[in-house]
Amino acid sequence: MPGRPGTPFPLSKGVQALSENGTPALELVGINKSFGAVHVLHDVDLAVYPGQVTALIGDNGAGKSTLIKSIAGIYPVDSGRILFEGNEVHIGSPKDAADLGIEIVYQDLALADNLDIAQNMFLGRERKRGIVLDEASMEQAARDTLARLSVRTVSSVRQLVASLSGGQRQTVAIAKAVLWESKVVVLDEPTAALGVAQTRQVLDLVRRLAETGHGVVLVSHNMNDVFEVADRITTLYLGRVAADVKRTDVTQSQVVELMTLGRSGDLGLAPATAAESI
């Protein structure tokens, strides 16, 4: 099984070619966002390529949450452009984001415990025949999606979500994003509350998500996770992008320095900018 603990995924050639030549699935250019007098995001650029995992990292208060909420349509941005598959778009509400094919998997997952896996995956978008729910086609689609992601940890799509472990719940939440043919999936700290074995499952799933052609944004604090699954690493430092690098070009300690100081050697913000941000 790929991705044993500590073994980074090899970057496939196709992925590298894409990152250099392809159109990003989602691109943010010069995003600014203020809450009153507090300037939270300064000219933030972010590119998410299909088939790649882009890690978005940063210390607390670096602006990660604000950035993903801007993508999700919860916060309107003050200035800057959002391009989806090369076309400029306006994301004014969570529905706009969902319609484009951007799915956010939040940390608290938001699943209904009293419904089963298939029911949760289709919640709010049930398939119907007339006014009757089309259970058969929903169950089949849910099963196909889990199979496509090679999910082996749940015993039946008719299992109640209440009976699932944290990792399995995360799996269902991610599978939901896949089911809806999302092009970009944003995962907010997917492994934050998980144990070792469950983290393993989720990271495998994140990788598979990219391999099935999704653009994945992984918001995380955990350097091990990031170095295991990410193709690109975008580091935020006090609302600015300190560096946008390929995982293979940096070491963990460099990224930690970028996260905490805004610069590391010749990488990162100019000393003056880094100091000014404080």
Next chain:
Amino acid sequence: MSTETPRPAGTAEETVTDSPPATSGSVAASDFTTDTRVQTVSTAVDGYVVKLRSGDLGALPAIFGLVVLIILFYALRPETFLSKFNLANLLVQALPVTILAMGLVFVLLLGEIDLSAGVASGACAAVMAKLMVDSGTNWVFAVLAAAATGLLIGLLIGALVAIVRIPSFVVTLALFLGLQGIALKLIGEGGTVPIHNDVIYALANKYMPVWLGWTLAVACALVYAGIQLLRWQRQNAKGLSRRPLALIGLQVVLVAIALLGGAYVLNLNRARTPLAPFFGGVPWGVPLVAVLLIICTFVLGRTSYGRHLYAVGGNAEAARRAGINVTRLRMSVFMICSVLAAVSGIVAASRLNSVTPDAGAGNTLLYAVGAAVIGGTSLFGGKGKARDAILGGLVIAIIDNGLGLLGAKAYLNYLITGGFLLLAASIDALARRRRSATGR
């Protein structure tokens, strides 16, 4: 139920991560190996035991209560309690409570409560009775006016709860008082409005012809069996998860026995003297409840509206993020509940041949909430079925009826019914604790 244990190495290595993603709907069996679709009788029984252990008791407490109460009252009043006269009477007694409880199931599913449902039923019945008696309105319009009154009451509660965001407990407690005032104003202190209309009177006092009762019972049993078997066959054909056929067969047989047995008992001749003309049959209110049961079961189980109710009751935030309009849903349940309360009030008026200012006050609501909870509906939301109202309604009616036969004093009646509600709520709360402890 955790499946966190590592899988055998041999199978785990054969992942499909390196193969191209499956684009067609067909999936190799190895991709999702652990998915169980076909249950055998033994795994189904195991699953049921696990469910019980984890605190999900379903209809078990109600069925247990029914059996215990029937044995108890039969032991205490062997010659009257199970007589054909009393059984018909008992069923009619259960009708209003059952209908009210069915409405409350919707409200309870969202974790809300409607304390005014009982007096709403009285107020709606008062509207109907006043229209028929004072202005000679046709019974159809009078019934529609009662239903519209219920809808209006529900709309008011719903708006205050869902939009103004006052806790439903407070809103409906206020209406509990207010609606009694309205009923009192309509009917007048100490007044009684008699029901003379034949159709309304027939609901609880007239019986279907024997042939019709039998036909409907047989038809219901056949349709039920047909629906269950057809669904199984469809699931089987498409390879979906399904329950074992043997269990479905057992379920169909049990339902058929209940339907046909009920029809048999109710179709016995209840004439007091051998020379009197035949007197018997199924009360007309029973098919009314059956129709309501079918509609409510369909809405809750087979429509997206029902699915959304369960979702909001289980996790309102998840439902909101899934794009479900929680506010509208919350309003709708109070409207459904109050309309069903109006129906319940009409049946109660039929049973008593009149409407009094205190109709639906007193312990009516307590009985209905008790019926829903005893039947298996949770006070915490997200769990409940329409059939809970039937099972719980029967339990409540048996207590009421049995205590009446025993000649119990009114104070004892209140004490025992209150105790039963507390018992049911305790079972519900303990089951919920157990569910969260075992992660179900």
